[in-house]
Amino acid sequence: MRTLSGQGGSDIDQVLAQGMSKLESFGRLMTLYQEWAGDYPNATSPDSLIDEYLQQEGMSVAGLRAYASTLSSELTSTLTDQATDQQAKLAQLQTLWTNSAAATAATYAQSQASTGISTGTTSLATTSTTVGAAADTLEQIVTAKVTTIQQYLTDSVAGKSADQISQLIGYAKNGFGGASTEEAGNMLRAILPEYPGGSDV
Structure with a gap:
């Protein structure tokens, strides 16, 4: 029967490990049923049940949150400042270069670049928020799965x-x-x- 290979590894592995004992005991009962009846209940083997349980094996909530935090920090302390500085410098183009086709082109380039910088910064901020939310969701899913295993699976008949x-x-x-x-x-x-x-x- 398959076991959790990464016990003690990632924080998600440590949460999953809390339900493995109950799941393995239940798997043994399923095997006994198969030996007696000729097939597993609902044609579901213990290994396939454990495979479903361990879908998030190796994932890390801490890793996702650290990435989101780093990205957010960089946006606040570095990228936002750089974006503001770049936009200010681009705005100077039209004062340095006026009354010509080149000035018109420069103004258009300024507008496009400013829009791109703003969009890129917003996109990174959204990514940071999304990754942070994904970490919360991952933790909730795995915790709920373990709680269900502990509450409803039996190691006896x-x-x-x-x-x-x-x-x-x-x-x-x-x-x-x-x-x-x-x-x-x-x-x-x-x-x-x-x-x-x-x-x-």
Whole structure:
């Protein structure tokens, strides 16, 4: 059965690891079901279930937030200042170069460049906000997934563990290994205390 390869790695791996024990136990019950019935419940194998669970393996919320923070900081302290400076310098063109076709061209170039700088800065600001929001969404998705696993998946069936269920399947398939009726009854009652006993083992 597949396991989480990056345990202890990224912050997302550490969150996913919290649900793996329950998921692996449930996967073992699914395997026992397959051994008895011939197929997995809903034709879904434990590995495919774990693959779905681990879709975000290796991702990092901290990495996304650091990128968004760095980009935002650069926009505030460096790029915005540079953009303002460039726009101011471009605005001087029309005072230095007037009354000619070149001046007209320079004014147009100034307008286009100023628009491009403004658009580029806005685009980077939007990217920073989007990446920050993506980090929040990623964290929410993974946390919700782990919470669901912990709340609703079971590591037992009717109060019986996977080991006990495996024993019962073994008895049903292979008998009791030459044990007497009384011994077989005792073996069953060790797992099923409610078993009444008698000669119908």
